[in-house]
Amino acid sequence: MSTLKVGLIGAGGISRVHADAWRALGAQGYVTSLAGAAEIADAYGFTLVEDVDTLLGLVDIVDIVTPSSTHADFALRAIARGLDVICEKPLAATAEAAAAVARAAEEAGVRLFPAHVVRYMGEYAAIKAHVEAGRIGTLAVQRFSRTGSAPQTPWFFSESTGGGVIRDLMIHDIDQAVWFAGPVATVYAVQNPPTIDDRVPAPVTSHVVLTHRNGVISHIHGSWGAPGMPFRTSVEVAGSEGRLRYDSAEDHTTRTDALLLEGGATDYLPPMSPQESPYYAEIADFVASLREGRDARVSPADGIEAVAVAEAAYASIAAGAPVELAVPGRSVAEIQEAVR
Numbered sequence: 117m118s119t120l121k122v123g124l125i126g127a128g129g130i131s132r133v134h135a136d137a138w139r140a141l142g143a144q145g146y147v148t149s150l151a152g153a154a155e156i157a158d159a160y161g162f163t164l165v166e167d168v169d170t171l172l173g174l175v176d177i178v179d180i181v182t183p184s185s186t187h188a189d190f191a192l193r194a195i196a197r198g199l200d201v202i203c204e205k206p207l208a209a210t211a212e213a214a215a216a217v218a219r220a221a222e223e224a225g226v227r228l229f230p231a232h233v234v235r236y237m238g239e240y241a242a243i244k245a246h247v248e249a250g251r252i253g254t255l256a257v258q259r260f261s262r263t264g265s266a267p268q269t270p271w272f273f274s275e276s277t278g279g280g281v282i283r284d285l286m287i288h289d290i291d292q293a294v295w296f297a298g299p300v301a302t303v304y305a306v307q308n309p310p311t312i313d314d315r316v317p318a319p320v321t322s323h324v325v326l327t328h329r330n331g332v333i334s335h336i337h338g339s340w341g342a343p344g345m346p347f348r349t350s351v352e353v354a355g356s357e358g359r360l361r362y363d364s365a366e367d368h369t370t371r372t373d374a375l376l377l378e379g380g381a382t383d384y385l386p387p388m389s390p391q392e393s394p395y396y397a398e399i400a401d402f403v404a405s406l407r408e409g410r411d412a413r414v415s416p417a418d419g420i421e422a423v424a425v426a427e428a429a430y431a432s433i434a435a436g437a438p439v440e441l442a443v444p445g446r447s448v449a450e451i452q453e454a455v456r
């Protein structure tokens with residue numbers, strides 16, 4: 117099997133985590149960024165490349181790990197060169213831009229993988245499997261929470277740079293809500309005023325309520341308002357015959373608790389063993405899907421729908437009322453049609 121050549125665009129916090137995974141997969145790495153890529157090149161044995169165009173000429177796969185407003189442009193440039201693309205969430209800053217990227221990838225015959233890593237965290241995958249196996253009967257309502265410190269770089273706080281707590285952080289749980297319960301019908305969101313925490317120049321906390329087309333209701337809470345604290349996550353799904361609950365013990369990449377299943381008879385599922393990095397698992401799934409010519413766990417349509425729900429949440433905040441999701445359905449064709 118020939119050695120994979122992967123190019124990282126971006127050399128910030130998450131780039132190191134991706135670089136670890138690529139190294140573990142035996143890939144030959146290249147990296148470029150505005151200024152800080154030398155450190156990653158040194159630390160991971162990647163080749164430092166001076167600009168994006170040069171990088172695009174050297175690799176087979178592009179891994180986009182830059183501020184979110186730049187994702188679509190870099191993805192389109194890579195797709196135009198016939199390269200497969202993995203792109204950090206959100207796939208783009210708007211659903212329209214995300215759909216344009218998916219359309220371009222389809223037309224060019226290349227693969228596009230939106231990196232929704234939470235689908236590769238064992239606790240969430242286990243909950244989905246139990247729900248699908250009917251262990252809680254018919255799913256009725258779900259609750260997600262994700263709270264921790266505010267990020268370090270300023271672009272995260274501005275909607276104009278693809279940031280904002282909903283689009284950047286809560287999109288993880290928006291994607292889980294859709295993964296568990298299917299397409300969204302309506303979105304209602306509130307968020308605190310930007311002045312509530314003067315350490316962060318933006319609203320730090322939001323609550324989003326989704327109704328799904330099948331009648332399930334999702335409550336999603338997210339916050340950057342826990343200074344100095346690692347992220348904690350929590351999820352509970354309840355159905356006609358029981359409920360499942362998970363509360364992270366340390367951070368959202370570590371599973372040390374048992375998943376609690378309560379039904380007719382209270383039952384603890386076996387504790388989940390520490391797992392390999394979900395970031396490794398997602399990148400390995402993408403690479404295997406390319407090699408085996410199969411679908412990966414996350415599709416371009418999933419990436420578009422998550423962005424569309426986040427966008428609708430901001431529209432709901434502006435309107436002070438629930439809004440209907442402008443991107444119905446989950447097939448790429450259906451979503452693309454709706455955002456055209």
Ligand SMILES: NC(=O)C1=CN([C@@H]2O[C@H](COP(=O)(O)OP(=O)(O)OC[C@H]3O[C@@H](n4cnc5c(N)ncnc54)[C@H](OP(=O)(O)O)[C@@H]3O)[C@@H](O)[C@H]2O)C=CC1
Binds near residue numbers: 150183233
């Ligand atoms: N799935 C997950 O768990 C996580 C996902 N993310 C996502 O990953 C992405 C990156 O986040 P993060 O690493 O924390 O961000 P950072 O702000 O830490 O890093 C951004 C990087 O992008 C580079 N960059 C910015 N603009 C350009 C440009 N025009 N051309 C080339 N490089 C550029 C910066 O370069 P330089 O350093 O040279 O200025 C920097 O290396 C975001 O989309 C975020 O939402 C982030 C954290 C966790």
Ligand SMILES: O=C1CO[C@H](CO)[C@@H](O)[C@@H]1O
Binds near residue numbers: 266267272
């Ligand atoms: O999970 C995460 C941790 O926080 C970061 C800052 O909000 C997010 O970008 C990231 O997706």
